[in-house]
Amino acid sequence: MNRSMKLATLLATASFGVLAAASAWSAESLQDVMKRRGLNEKDVLAAAKTYTPTGKRDEFLVFSSGGQSGQVLVYGIPSMRILKYIGVFTPEPWQGYGYDDESKRILDEGSSIDGRKVLFGDTHHPALSETDGDYDGQYLFINDKNFPRVAVIDLRDFETKQIVKNPILKSEHGGTFVSPNTDYIIEAAQYPAPLEDDFVPLEQFNEKYRGAVTYWRFNREKGRIEPENSFSIELPPYSQDLSDFGKGPSDGWSFTNSFCSERYVGGIERGRPPFEAGCSAKDTDFLHVVNWKKAEELFKAGKGKKINGHVVIDLATSVKEGVLFLIPEPKSPHGVDVTPDGKLITVSGKLDSHTTVYSFDKIMAQVKAGKFSGKDEYGVPIIDMASVVHKQVELGLGPLHTQYDAKPCVAYTSLYVDSMLAKWDYCEGKVLDKISIHYNIGHLMAMEGDTVHPKGKYVVALNKLAIDRFNPVGPLHPQNHQLIDASNDKMQLLYDMPLPLGEPHYAVAISADKLKPHIRYPHGTDSRTEEKHPASVRAGSERIERKPGKVEVFGSVIRSHITPEIIEVTEGDEVTVHLTNLERAQDETHGFAVSKHNVNLSLEPGKTASATFKANKAGVYPYYCTEFCSALHLEMEGYLLVQPANYKAAETAKAKEGVAYTQKDYDGRVKANVDTQKVIDSVVGYITSVNYKDFPPVVALVEDATDQLNFAKGAKEKSEDFAKKADWQNAMLWAEQWFQYQVKAADIGLRAKTYLEQHGAKKVQ
Numbered sequence: 202m203n204r205s206m207k208l209a210t211l212l213a214t215a216s217f218g219v220l221a222a223a224s225a226w227s228a229e230s231l232q233d234v235m236k237r238r239g240l241n242e243k244d245v246l247a248a249a250k251t252y253t254p255t256g257k258r259d260e261f262l263v264f265s266s267g268g269q270s271g272q273v274l275v276y277g278i279p280s281m282r283i284l285k286y287i288g289v290f291t292p293e294p295w296q297g298y299g300y301d302d303e304s305k306r307i308l309d310e311g312s313s314i315d316g317r318k319v320l321f322g323d324t325h326h327p328a329l330s331e332t333d334g335d336y337d338g339q340y341l342f343i344n345d346k347n348f349p350r351v352a353v354i355d356l357r358d359f360e361t362k363q364i365v366k367n368p369i370l371k372s373e374h375g376g377t378f379v380s381p382n383t384d385y386i387i388e389a390a391q392y393p394a395p396l397e398d399d400f401v402p403l404e405q406f407n408e409k410y411r412g413a414v415t416y417w418r419f420n421r422e423k424g425r426i427e428p429e430n431s432f433s434i435e436l437p438p439y440s441q442d443l444s445d446f447g448k449g450p451s452d453g454w455s456f457t458n459s460f461c462s463e464r465y466v467g468g469i470e471r472g473r474p475p476f477e478a479g480c481s482a483k484d485t486d487f488l489h490v491v492n493w494k495k496a497e498e499l500f501k502a503g504k505g506k507k508i509n510g511h512v513v514i515d516l517a518t519s520v521k522e523g524v525l526f527l528i529p530e531p532k533s534p535h536g537v538d539v540t541p542d543g544k545l546i547t548v549s550g551k552l553d554s555h556t557t558v559y560s561f562d563k564i565m566a567q568v569k570a571g572k573f574s575g576k577d578e579y580g581v582p583i584i585d586m587a588s589v590v591h592k593q594v595e596l597g598l599g600p601l602h603t604q605y606d607a608k609p610c611v612a613y614t615s616l617y618v619d620s621m622l623a624k625w626d627y628c629e630g631k632v633l634d635k636i637s638i639h640y641n642i643g644h645l646m647a648m649e650g651d652t653v654h655p656k657g658k659y660v661v662a663l664n665k666l667a668i669d670r671f672n673p674v675g676p677l678h679p680q681n682h683q684l685i686d687a688s689n690d691k692m693q694l695l696y697d698m699p700l701p702l703g704e705p706h707y708a709v710a711i712s713a714d715k716l717k718p719h720i721r722y723p724h725g726t727d728s729r730t731e732e733k734h735p736a737s738v739r740a741g742s743e744r745i746e747r748k749p750g751k752v753e754v755f756g757s758v759i760r761s762h763i764t765p766e767i768i769e770v771t772e773g774d775e776v777t778v779h780l781t782n783l784e785r786a787q788d789e790t791h792g793f794a795v796s797k798h799n800v801n802l803s804l805e806p807g808k809t810a811s812a813t814f815k816a817n818k819a820g821v822y823p824y825y826c827t828e829f830c831s832a833l834h835l836e837m838e839g840y841l842l843v844q845p846a847n848y849k850a851a852e853t854a855k856a857k858e859g860v861a862y863t864q865k866d867y868d869g870r871v872k873a874n875v876d877t878q879k880v881i882d883s884v885v886g887y888i889t890s891v892n893y894k895d896f897p898p899v900v901a902l903v904e905d906a907t908d909q910l911n912f913a914k915g916a917k918e919k920s921e922d923f924a925k926k927a928d929w930q931n932a933m934l935w936a937e938q939w940f941q942y943q944v945k946a947a948d949i950g951l952r953a954k955t956y957l958e959q960h961g962a963k964k965v966q
């Protein structure tokens with residue numbers, strides 16, 4: 202069978218496969234399967250609520266913290282299928298994150314501290330950008346508890362664009378949360394420490410150790426945090442915890458919990474009880490209530506002082522100007538969550554069975570009247586708790602975090618100790634339903650459940666322990682995200698999803714239709730700056746530039762070759778390879794790896810990325826594409842030849858090729874190509890006979906096939922030129938390349954044809 206015949210057979214089987222699958226489906230009944238797999242009706246119902254048929258998409262996308270992995274995970278609801286890991290605080294090889302020069306600039310800077318490299322990230326709380334308190338699908342932020350820093354991810358390509366290091370905190374937890382229009386991103390301290398970097402003995406804890414909240418200014422047009430326009434307010438050395446921004450009537454205020462307001466400093470080895478005893482002795486801790494709009498005014502008026510180059514508004518100024526107030530809250534609290542209407546604030550104390558709902562109106566009334574029950578040791582006014590409580594509700598043991606439902610007054614709260622999730626009414630203060638989870642729920646996430654318009658429908662329990670839920674894989678267990686149907690009065694557990702990464706503390710879910718990511722980059726984009734890459738090339742302008750000690754390659758990749766295919770350098774040279782992916786086709790990513798050199802790029806369509814390395818050892822190093830991109834992916838290869846310093850080419854004669862071709866070979870190849878063209882023409886004939894222009898994915902495929910056919914034309918002309926000169930070697934090889942482009946065009950054409958047949962394309966006249 203010659204090659205064009207094979208294509209014809211492919212064409213025939215493409216439509217036959219659909220029929221074969223349909224007949225296999227009817228062999229077993231639903232009852233048969235339920236019996237075989239031991240499923241009951243409830244299981245099947247749960248399956249029907251989560252199962253997402255092949256080719257169908259999810260209603261919501263989740264961005265989950267990847268915990269110690271320093272990454273963000275993306276998965277769909279209700280299918281719970283993982284779609285992506287986003288490299289943030291750690292290298293991610295597949296995406297080339299931390300390997301290409303462009304992302305290294307971000308990660309190297311963002312993970313260097315005092316001359317050390319931090320090679321993990323204790324990521325905690327992702328936050329989506331908001332417009333008027335609703336998710337807008339533009340940006341994602343996430344914090345690192347251990348090395349206080351915040352990252353910005355652009356949701357046009359799901360890539361990390363910026364990491365900003367906190368100049369004054371030594372650990373943090375209460376971030377990231379955004380103000381209703383994403384003007385600011387909050388990052389609150391956790392364990393108190395001196396805000397300067399000096400050593401201060403623990404004996405001076407009360408005097409010299411401090412907490413703080415940082416308000417990072419976000420420039421939406423640039424898509425970047427502006428450190429120079431950001432500020433912090435100094436806080437007493439209580440262990441600040443989770444935070445939330447006010448909204449609606451409480452816009453302009455922010456709320457930050459604390460534990461260990463006892464200011465206990467531990468010391469088991471000094472014969473003292475451990476931190477856990479000393480930090481939970483009191484019945485209440487403090488909710489910090491901050492007028493951040495006022496703090497911003499003070500910052501702009503130059504009322505702050507600089508610590509490590511960053512402006513901090515000190516406690517005395519905050520107290521004097523009415524920026525900071527404290528309210529007692531029971532006991533070792535964790536979550537603080539403002540209601541969608543911005544009127545109430547829910548706080549849960551881990552060691553109290555109650556969840557407390559505070560009224561923002563009542564807080565403001567006390568502030569305006571100047572009615573305080575006292576001051577803390579740092580002069581911060583304390584508001585009497587009873588005077589500002591809206592409700593206290595007994596939900597269960599170990600309440601932690603609260604999210605809101607689409608129905609007014611309905612909230613969900615995680616109960617860590619009880620391993621339960623409570624659905625309750627925060628207006629009336631009564632429990633509506635409870636469900637057991639497995640096990641020890643930490644955060645929970647309702648759909649857009651921390652916005653002004655929650656979507657309801659589902660809740661995910663982010664559990665701290667999985668214990669016996671999955672097949673055992675050793676003492677380190679997977680994490681367990683449990684999907685719960687929340688569309689009815691009674692909640693129903695639907696699905697357990699194991700996550701094999703670090704502890705994913707928190708996650709946020711957004712309606713999938715709000716996300717509009719790129720299919721491809723504009724030609725030659727540096728994805729990290731989102732600008733045209735200065736080293737990008739168009740087809741035909743690839744080149745190698747040499748300076749003493751330096752070699753710079755301006756190359757390209759497209760199915761199925763890398764240009765250049767031979768890179769010759771001298772031992773000791775610093776080599777930079779810039780590669781532009783010239784593809785316009787969806788999903789045609791190429792990779793680039795060089796033997797033994799830790800060079801690894803991911804080149805999505807349109808992207809330009811670079812790798813700089815030292816060619817420090819003479820030798821022969823193959824390079825190749827790491828993504829199975831086409832039938833001739835394995836042939837997408839080349840050689841880095843590192844010549845010894847004193848090397849002189851001994852053999853200048855033309856290298857002998859493995860095979861010598863004749864006119865007969867050439868003529869045979871051309872005949873096969875002409876036959877192949879007929880097959881392609883028939884596919885093109887079919888596509889243009891139907892309403893393919895109504896199907897955007899097909900339009901893109903047709904554009905791509907047209908590209909390939911144009912390349913085929915170019916190769917055909919070259920082969921004919923050589924044939925005229927009777928250079929059969931080059932004529933034959935270019936005729937083969939002409940055929941390779943035809944194969945790619947045919948492959949794309951088939952994809953288009955199959956798509957049209959499956960989507961009911963109609964004949965046009």
Ligand code: K7E
Pocket residue numbers: 325326374443535601602642643644706707
């Ligand atoms: Cu695990 Cu938000 Cu860090 Cu709660 S956090 S559980």
Ligand code: CUA
Pocket residue numbers: 760761790791792826827828829830831834835837
């Ligand atoms: Cu490109 Cu494989």
